[in-house]
Amino acid sequence: MSHPTVPAELPDQLWEAVADGDEHTAVDIVHRALADGADEETLLLEVIAPVQRRIGTEWAADRISVAQEHAATAINERVVGFLAHARPEGERRAPDRGRVTVSCIDGEWHAFPARLVTEVLRLRGWRVDYLGAQTPTAHLIAHLHCTNPDAVLLSGSIPTHLPTAHSAITACQAIGVPVLAGGRAFGPDGRRARALGADEWAADARGAAAVLEAGLAQPCPTAIRQATDDLPHLDDQEYTMVAQSRPQLVKQTLVDLEDRFPAVRGYGDAQRERTVEDIAHIVDFLATALYLDEPDVFTAFLTWTADILEARHVPARSLTAGLDILAVQLRDFPRTVRLLHAGTAALRDHPVPGIRA
Known part of the structure; x- marks a missing residue:
């Protein structure tokens, strides 16, 4: 199925409107494109979808805030809603x-x-x-x-x-x-x-x-x-044990981080909450990698997180310390320890300042 092309600058125009919080202009851009001969599917997949991906990229790079990311997504969703009802009932x-x-x-x-x-x-x-x-x-x-x-x-x-x-x-x-x-x-x-x-x-x-x-x-x-x-590898119960131990793992890892990095003890409530969330995400992705028996699930998350932390001027080396602490707590689970070691190696090889030895 072929679809009419759209002007190359259209995604950038829509992005500017969405990023500026200008819903009316965003809808007008798509409305004009329809009037100029673009079809709804092309606009959905070759204009709106790339803008949504860009929203995620800009947030990850710390160039827009969480609130701006939510606002931009909400406008993009309303643009989709406009397209869904753009044609009169008799033409659908x-x-x-x-x-x-x-x-x-x-x-x-x-x-x-x-x-x-x-x-x-x-x-x-x-x-x-x-x-x-x-x-x-x-x-x-x-x-x-x-x-x-x-x-x-x-x-x-x-x-x-x-x-x-x-x-x-x-x-x-x-x-x-x-x-x-x-x-x-x-x-x-x-x-x-x-x-x-x-x-x-x-x-x-x-x-x-x-x-x-x-x-x-x-x-x-x-x-x-x-x-x-x-998934026959689940017979070893390592996924179940890690998933069920999540609260204890997160709590003990935070305590051990405070011992290893005294500055952590001085964190305010907001910093402490974010640290707990980061540890919890590490445990969640570790458990998922165990479930699938797929190291890439874990290592890809870690390297992505390292980039996020560095973009926010947070030393990414703290990730490797967290992995070391978890490896000690989970030393009796061989598949889990292998995943943690794979994560450490991925971070060591990842080209992010603060990670390389």
């Missing part, structure tokens, strides 16, 4: 392909990618039930029982939600509904989606549309699989 394509459900993993707040997929599928003639952010699996399954869709499209951006995604995938398949997974959490090549038993994976909205148009086989309803059926 009636749903003639089938019915699907688009949902985020329980706990996943990043709903923008799922919304883009939803609007692209509607443009292509699908009836879409869009459930939005962090849909509890039990509510998702209840919805599927009521609607009997052709497929579920499950979206996730943060890898730490993948164990929950695994449960949702098996629950959907247990009632005979195939699952198409997508989003950054599942990796750039879909290997995580396949490891978790998803029926298909798509890299983007057009890929998802192509998979649906080709057709998804309906799974035979069966008893819900156990996690170890797909």
Whole structure:
């Protein structure tokens, strides 16, 4: 399917309006592009989506604040809403392909990618039930029982939600509904989606549309699989032990950091809270890497965090100290210790000031 091109400067123009908090100008830019012959799908995927990625990049580089990032995302979402209703009812394509459900993993707040997929599928003639952010699996399954869709499209951006995604995938398949997974959490090549038993994976909205148009086989309803059926390494219980020990690990790591870096003892409440959050994220990504038996989940998070910290003028070397402390606490878990050592090596080799020995 070919689509009209848009002026190369259009994403920059939209970014300027969004970053400035100017919703009216943002909508006007898209409205004019429609009047000039651009179609909705092109605007969604080649203008609005790049602007959303830029919002994340600017936040990571500490060039916009969390509040600005939220405000920009909210405006971008309203631009999508405008596009969804830009055509009068009589000019919209009636749903003639089938019915699907688009949902985020329980706990996943990043709903923008799922919304883009939803609007692209509607443009292509699908009836879409869009459930939005962090849909509890039990509510998702209840919805599927009521609607009997052709497929579920499950979206996730943060890898730490993948164990929950695994449960949702098996629950959907247990009632005979195939699952198409997508989003950054599942990796750039879909290997995580396949490891978790998803029926298909798509890299983007057009890929998802192509998979649906080709057709998804309906799974035979069966008893819900156990996690170890797909991921036999979970038999060692290391994931379970680390996940269940999270509060104690975070607390003890903070205490040990205070001993190793006396300056930490003088942190104010806000600094202390952020430190606790950082440690908790490290433990969460460590647990997820154990679940998938995939070191890249952990090392990619660490190097990304190092960049974030340095952009905010926080010495990234504190990450390696945290990993050392966790390795001592978890010394009886060989797979966990290997992951922690891999994280330390990744940080050592990462070209960020303050990390190299």
